[in-house]
Amino acid sequence: MKTISENRCFGGTQGVYSHSSAACACDMTFGLFLPAEAADGPVPVLWFLSGLTCTHENAMTKAGAQAWAAEQGIALVYPDTSPRGEDVPNDEAYDLGQGAGFYIDATQAPWEKNFKMWTYIADELPALLAENFALDMDRQSITGHSMGGHGALTLAMALPGRFRSVSAFAPIGHPTKSDWGRKQFAAYWGAEENWGPHDATLLMQGAGFDGPILIDTGTDDQFGDLLGTEHFAKAMAEKRQEGHIRLQKGYDHSYFFIATFMEDHVSFHAEALYA
Secondary structure: OEEEEEEEEOOEEEEEEEEEEOOOOEEEEEEEEEOHHHHOOOEEEEEEEOOOOOOOHHHHHHOOHHHHHHHHOOEEEEEOOOOOOOOOOOOOOOOOEOOEOOOOEOOOOOOOOOOEHHHHHHHHHHHHHHHHOOEEEEEEEEEEEOHHHHHHHHHHHHOOOOOOOEEEEOOOOOHHHOHHHHHHHHHHHOOHHHOOOOOHHHHHHOOOOOOOEEEEEEOOOOOHHHHOHHHHHHHHHHHOOOEEEEEEOOOOOOHHHHHHHHHHHHHHHHHHHOO
């Protein structure tokens, strides 16, 4: 593992690190905020999964989570959204290839060698973090934005017992019925019968989540028709799932929206992590 940068931040340290990934067959970069309490022992962890076109850096520099995480003594992990590099396949479209890993493991050429983001987030990166940093991996929660909200919800429901709480900002909630999902699943997995159960609405209709959920989506989200919020809300209601879906008047899909409600989300996760 290589240290790219470390900066003092709200009494703790905001670091950026890279490492060779076996899952993605390339070097991967991630951000990690450690609060001051990490100097004395392991601290709980909140993952932030970013959306289309983003790197580890977008949420790290725009979401404003560090101030609230420092107050709560919580670490923040900012993974990248896909494998990257000259030898990694890509596409001209913004919503496929590098920057658009969709937090799944591809099985189709040319993506299958590198695009293993599910394995990377679920297995490889947690093991690396546990080995190298003062993190309490028995106390994890997860959040994300847009494509990252899809990743957060599907990981939380598919890995019962891993995360104490899950939240999302404008998540893609029903990708198998959206152009933000069907296009990528077809490219990465091929025929529809091969698609895995990586759809938050379908997972909610199944086992649901063994903890609380918080979702915020703006009423003026310019991508609202692609998110499937109504489908996920219906599935939550039918499942009688513990949680809240809030439609925030006038907010769009941007990081201004995320930053506005970040304190609520960090506080929500802190309650679960310290329960």
